[in-house]
Amino acid sequence: MSELNHGRASGRGLVRGPQSLVAGIGLVALALFGFWASGDLPQGTLRAMGPGLMPRWLSVGVGICGLGLVLAAFLKDGEPLARAAWRGPVVVTLAIFAFAVTIRPFTFGSVTMPGLGLIVAGPLAVIVGGFATPEARLRELVILALFLTAGCMLLFGDLLNLPIPIFPVAVVDALSGTLSTRTLLRLAAGLLAVGGLALLFLERAQRRQPVDVAHHSMTT
Template sequence: MSMSQERVRERRGLVRSSQNLAAGLFLVFIAALALWLTGDLPQGRLGAMGPGMLPDWLAYAVGLCGLALAGSGLLKEGDSLEAWGLRGPFFVILAVVAFAVTIRPFSLGPLVIPGLGMIVAGPLAIVIGGYATSEAQFRPLLVLALGLTPFCMVLFGDLLNLPIPIFPQALADLLPATWSQKAILRLLAALMVLAAAAMHLSDRGRKSRKIDVVRQPEEI
């Protein structure tokens, strides 16, 4: 009997693909965690979406994908679960929790975190989530965070006009009272994009200076 036939016989139990089953259950767990963390946010309606509508429906979609993937692990032949580390799931869950507890005011006993808005919660979640891989480097992750977060800020806070906290109120108090919330949002988004571009260009300049230039011998 060949090796592949032996592996098929081993999988003819209840679980046909332990890898798909584990991945599906993990997605369901992430969806349940997201629904629990955003449970106090109002959903609103399609004409006037609340801050909880988008994350809730994204969580439902992730949960349904997880159920489908887990179901395929019971019905279809697939790979078995191999050894894996806790680094990836740990940092992904930590990023989700960090985003949830910093975008709005959060208190748990003596621990009180003021609402910092997406301008802080977004980059924090991106940087923490990036460390799910052992090859992560802080500076490229920071460039990604500073470049991606302004897009989300403008999309949700300006174009879709969702009532999502974008920046802490203490920051708005430091700026002229005549400035509107959207004007502050656009200014902060532009500054973050410029910071990301400056860091990216400085990285490219630093790498180019590290290249050794081989001097050609002079012709006789």
């Protein structure tokens, strides 16, 4: 058995872990994209963090992990490439791209998309990314998106006070001078949370209804 495994390992040539190599290259590519996407954002300092600090250093961490996997592919025996399941990676990539082009104004050639802020980009990314699995259900993804977006708005926009676009540019211009940004942020986060709770209770009520009907028919 050991001779068979040794023959398999030596038959792979220079690359001993094909799965590690592919995963490492993917992580490095994702890190480079993160650097490119956050290139125009000010980094700031640890005391006054800018919007580019977290994504930039997160990209550094992802890139280091990717380089580690690439190195391990040449040093340690690993699994061969299995049959590719492209749905997950493709859908998650689409979700990241949708978030990047909608959270702030995005220009591609002569086409400029308006910035929609985290209140729109967050739910969109969660819902699109959730369909990476075939078992995804739209209503459950909407509930998750509402809660996650409300939490991110309060954490990054209110508690950490990071200069992240929260609302569409048109909404900010229309409501400027009426309410403070922090008050508007808290109201919007509260509405998202209330909407998520309402959908959650509706979902649970609809799940209990067939059970109640079956129990009533058995008793009668």
